Amino acid sequence: MNFLPIRLTITRGRLAFIGLLPSLWVGAVLAEDVADMEAIVVSATRSAHAVGETPVAAFVVNRKQIDNTNAKNVDELVRGIPGAFAGRTKGPMDMTPAITLRGVPDPKRTLVLLDGLPMSDGWTGAQKPMGFTVDDIERAEVILGPASSLYGNNAMGGVVSFESRMPKGREFRYRLGFGDTDSGERGLANSKRTYLSYGDKFQNGLTLLASLGTTDTDGYVAEYVTRATNPPTGTTGSIPTFTTAGARTYIIGDRGRQGVKEQQLALRGELDLGGGNHLRLAFTQGESRTTISEPETYLRNAAGLPALTAGAPNTVAITTWAQGFSYTQRNLLSATYDTHIGRSALKIKLGKASTDYWYISSGTFNYWASSAANITFNPGETLTAEAQFTTPVGDDHLLVWGTDYRHDTGSASQFPLTDWKNLGGLGNRASYFAGRTQTLGFYGQDEWAITSATRATLGARLDFWLGDEGIAQQPANNVNKNYTSRSAKALSPRLGLVHTVSPALALRTSIGSAVRAPNIYDLYRPFISTSATGTYYANNPNLDPETMKSIDFGADAKPWQGAEVTASLYFNWFKNFMYYRSVSATERASICPGIGPLTTCVQKVNVGGARSAGLELKLNQKINDNLSAFVSATALRSKITDNPSNTATVGKRFTTTPHRLASLGVDASAGPWNATLSGRYVGRQFGSSDDTNSQQVWGVPLSFDAHTIYDLKLGYRFDKRMKVSLAIDNVSNHDGFNYYRIPGRSWFLDISGEF
Template sequence: MANASLVVFTLLSTQTRAQEALPEIEIAVDAATKTPVAKEKAPASVTVITGEQIEKGVSGRIGDILKTTPGIYMRGSAYDLTRPGNSVGTLTMRGIPGASRTMMLVDGVPLNSPYAATIDYSTIPTTGIDRIEVVPGAFSSLYGTNAMGGLISITTKKPEKREFGFTTAVGGFATGNQVTGDSLTERVTAYYRDRYENGLGVSLNFSGSNSAGYGDEFATKAATTTSPGAASVVPVCCLQMIPTSSGGVTTLLGNRGERPWNTYNVRGQLYYDVDEHTKLTAGTSFGHSYNGYSAPTSAALNGAGFPVYNGWVSFLDQSGGLRRINLSDTSANAFLSFTPAGEWTSRTFLRGEAKIGDVTIKAGVNYTVGDAWFVSPVARSVLLAAPTGIWIGGPGTYSPAQQERMIGNLQADIPIVQSNLLTIGMQYQRERFDRDVSDLADHKDPYSKTGAVSYSTHGRSSTLAFFAQDKFDVTDWLTVYVGGRYDNWRTSGSTWQTRSPVQSSLPLFSNIYPDRGAEAFSPKASAVLTFEQLTLRASVGRAFNTPQLFQMYTRSQTTLTNYTDGDPNLRPEKVTSWEIGFDYRFAETGTRVRATYYENQLYDLIYTYATALPGGVTQNSRTNAGRARVKGVEAGIEQALGFIAEGLTGFANVTHNDSLMVRNFAQPASVGSRLTFTPEWMVNWGLAYSAGPWSAELNGRYTSKVYSDDQNRDTFYGIPTAYDPFFTMDTKVSYAFSENLKASIIVTNLLDKEYYQFYLQPRRAVFGEIAYHF
């Protein structure tokens, strides 16, 4: 949309959650500077979501908490009722798509995986959170890689006294079974916090969920009007021709089955105050998710009324034309899916802070280890035996992604004079991954490994970085930040492939990739003018994103006939960003407005292009081919509505992204198209009410069409694999029986919208929740 239309939306901006009363702006935040600073003096348009807001809101997962935050688009495992896994969840921030390009942290420990910088959002704990700081903009100047779009920093509650609490919720779809599942879902959270007289504190948190799942993925396949020759053709009914998202035609064969799943997260932390100026914190967490399997449902019914899953079938399409289709050709059965699948991550950290004179020293180390695995069927796999519906099974492969990261940090905050604070620091980071693809006797049983390995790949990287930032209060109303970070990145890897009993026709290769590296300098400068009711901000900076280990050294299977090869010579992606914005607070009316205009110029974007191979196989390759730009605005309003009803507040915000692919020598046809997974418009609004024992929240959000195709050809809506524009509403109503006991009713997708974000999204669901604490 033209820039003139953007200006219309620079009138307003806001925090994302309406509250009991609009809080004072004198909130201390630290993610944008790595030192505590008043929120109105922060060099970014920081959105703060408090623990109290999370408890009152509809907050099953982290995406439910962040979904009305300006500038953020999330999908997949970020939201409640959707199945877990890093491969089905992603994040776009400030129009920059991809979870690897936005950093997410819990208590300073990165959540982006060492292997692919993706995140299994379902395992992020939403209990025991003190606050979440959403900090948009280029922040490699302090954080290095993964901070192109910004960062999301979660801070957990520190123990101040003895507290214990738990919540339990049970619910499911309110409109009957969704496709083939009832999605009965149970959630439990519990916490214990205590502070002892000797300065020791402890915090224990648990969250877990279990769901029967639902059928979110459909089996489709192109039909033909040609004869299959001597093959036996079974006449069937009930198959439908539907459009593809890019305007082609395919056949809807049925549903690939329910995806039962479960997740849990355990976190424990110790706090010890040695004295007033010296504090130690140690913690560990373990998160786990699992996607199960259930039999698919075929829409093809033979003359006896039994479903058909294998072989050639013929049917009449909607216009009466005779069509034929092979349900189990050499590319493997159309009903097969990449489940079961699972993921686990363990994170441990030790952090200390000491004040020596006027200088504050901070040091820490954290260690992350985990695995993300999935199964793959092969062409010889057999599906259901009709009419009995018995699973026969078949061979497959087991693909893990064992990964590890270690980070050490050292930082000093040095007051030069009363109005000047210098922050200097260094960081060392080391990452590795190993993947050995094993044969499975039965691809639905991950424990049926035969011992044969057909593919092996390994990758290593290390980064040594130094950073500095100077915060200078020029006057009482003007603060200037100037800083930068130098990163030296090294990487190496190897990969080989051989034949195995299951993978008997693979091409053979063996490669060792020598050590190589790159350097990056990420400067940033910001100015903040603060008056009694007005804050003005401006900043400019550069950021980068190193190639992920999986992008360089691994072959990933996208579908049964589609795979992507790594490129060991990929370079870091880069962005130059600038923004300007304001906050204004109307003391008389309890109104706050905020607006930010930003531009991102992206270079050396890692791009995937496709090559068609014999046998209907598609090979995808990666390269640094893209240049793009994003122009955007975030705007909104937050208002106390006591003149309507005491205890009522409201908010509204809008984000507009004008994204454009400027150059792409790997796929020239994409030039001039919008960036994938970057919505042009996002509009959010909400009301919150609190009076006596009652509290309630109602939120709505609209997200315009996003494209998964780099040429923006996927324009059809309301069909499997499409990305639909959508508007949904959620609500939560709570009643406190006492200071300790509260009951709530939660309704998600209140309007019962049916829409796709590649997978079919959850319809209306209702939960009952009980929370107790003392």
């Protein structure tokens, strides 16, 4: 095991390869001819259009492409789309999937929908695509660029919309699989996956589907324990490496395997009432629990026995070894009703999402023994309601207009535990933070067919936002606050044009703006480091919404037989970005109560300005009925332009945002056989706390390395009732870090079918 920096030297030939293909994709069959419904996109304008006929870049992932992927989680389905980044840092154990679009940093600024309902929680704005598996998804639409004119909050980078499948007749589907690794501690070990569903479509117009999916893996070793100086003479086993800043450090052990156990339950029903009236009801429940194994020390004392603390100086305390764990349950209830009023089509959507989340954080964490720690309970609830009208006006205009309302509540209560391993000995509440946000929006859009070849789209949305009922209680620091309410409004317009030059070429452009309002966490929840020399991240109840303006230009072409090319060039300007500022000595007591003199005090404020620009390219090539290929590339430049609270960030690039993405895939079939070779290239990133881009060394723990990962999937279908598939992730066993260590090579064998 070598933890010296992994040198990522790129030769001219390798650079040419990366520039052409990096990141082979899970669904390299986008070049295939698909059914008309699969080539239609709705999310771009809230009305149906063929892909390539919208004023913004739009992509569709259909069910066949999904079946040919190695994707274990729904967020991974966007990996092959230019401008889209699925930023998992720990494989399936990552509890916060992070889809970002067009280089707009932080998943809070990308809207994710399931059947038209938002999947972001109201507490942090985190994406929570829980309660449905990859097997439950019929298709996905990805819309690039600001979409607040139709969707309001969070849709700065764009929209990812997942559509759940419904049966076309009586069906029973199953999937059973097992996987393991040949990469030792680096690979996903003992992985199991099941999926069962039953559905039927009755003659009375009723359609039902019930599904249950489970995932269970022991995971892999992703985190390591380090100390700044080499252990003293007599203690051996340390591994020399560097910090990301270039300082010498030593790895003395790991924090054990972290795995996950998940269960996804879905119940959906749809009733055709006749006359164009439809009612759909759905309930989904997702559960996820992380699992951990005993940490391992690499150190040995003079007697050859395991050593934990490495001795003085700079002793590593046993509190740094164990990792906490967490549990999440998310329930989603939804109802959708489609009808007509006169010439207008009306869609009414109601949703309720409730989240129960708790996690263990370090207290004393006595290595692997039962000891004291802290537990935080973090429940939340989101209520949504929307009415959308689609009204044709004459032969040349289509109006889409409506209103929606969102109500979010959330809280965080921390308690001491006497036994972190068995969740025993719950003490008195140490802190409590809570709040509420509400958003009411009105939107309207006119699609105007100026000529038979030119269509204009003009829309705008007005949002009213309110944050209130903020509470902060920390008895130990004599904190008992009730925050005053905070309100704001935002207008988000957009103008788009698409011109069909010929059946083989369409040109498009759009200009618009987007908004993201602060969430409950931003307003009312501080994050308090338990370290004496850590950082107190203070909340700010006076935050304003962030805004973005954008313009893009694009083309969709079919330059030769079987080829489809999409190209986009865009420019973004940001205002009121939320950044942390250093708090002065005179403000510390009021903003960061109870902290020690060595603890840093920072607070989130609206001080930032930034800009970015990007180029996106995609080529689909159908070679023949049995062979197709896909290639895409994304190039991005980003820059902080204004941050008075920390001028050192000015001129630096966005964090957690790779400036280079690329993908390539080949899909081949022969009779009952099918094979998909796919891969993805992700460029270097800077971590979320590295606004000054200070990282100097890559290939070490906590670095965000450039990496190319290749995946392979082989399948043999006996008949409709049984198909056997073998998926190999990270075929080349690439090693490196994406903050955590990148999972090594693993394989997964499954049997699936339908009756």
